[in-house]
Amino acid sequence: MPFVITEPCIGVKDKSCIEVCPVKCIASDDEEEMYFIDPGVCINCSYCEPVCPVNAIFDEFKLPSDQRIYLRKNRQFYEK
Ligand code: SF4
Ligand code: SF4
Numbered sequence: 001m002p003f004v005i006t007e008p009c010i011g012v013k014d015k016s017c018i019e020v021c022p023v024k025c026i027a028s029d030d031e032e033e034m035y036f037i038d039p040g041v042c043i044n045c046s047y048c049e050p051v052c053p054v055n056a057i058f059d060e061f062k063l064p065s066d067q068r069i070y071l072r073k074n075r076q077f078y079e080k
Contacts, residue, residue: 034056
């Protein structure tokens with residue numbers, strides 16, 4: 001999985017990342033409190049990372065250890 005959205009997005013959902021993603025692989029729904037990146041579609045371009053106002057987006061390999069649960073959460077959203 002390339003890029004991952006983590007806990008700081010919860011309750012923010014301002015969509016800045018969606019506007020810059022060239023492959024439209026960031027989504028959510030009314031039931032979710034945050035956005036998620038589709039690991040099967042993300043092309044690892046990193047465009048989304050700097051535009052997030054709360055620094056919620058990380059390269060998988062730079063993910064803080066206390067945010068590793070979000071690897072699974074991002075993937076699970078697209079398995080629904
Ligand atoms: S790294 Fe690029 S392709 Fe992946 S979610 Fe961010 S903007 Fe989209
Ligand atoms: S830019 Fe950051 S806070 Fe806004 S929707 Fe994307 S991940 Fe969430």
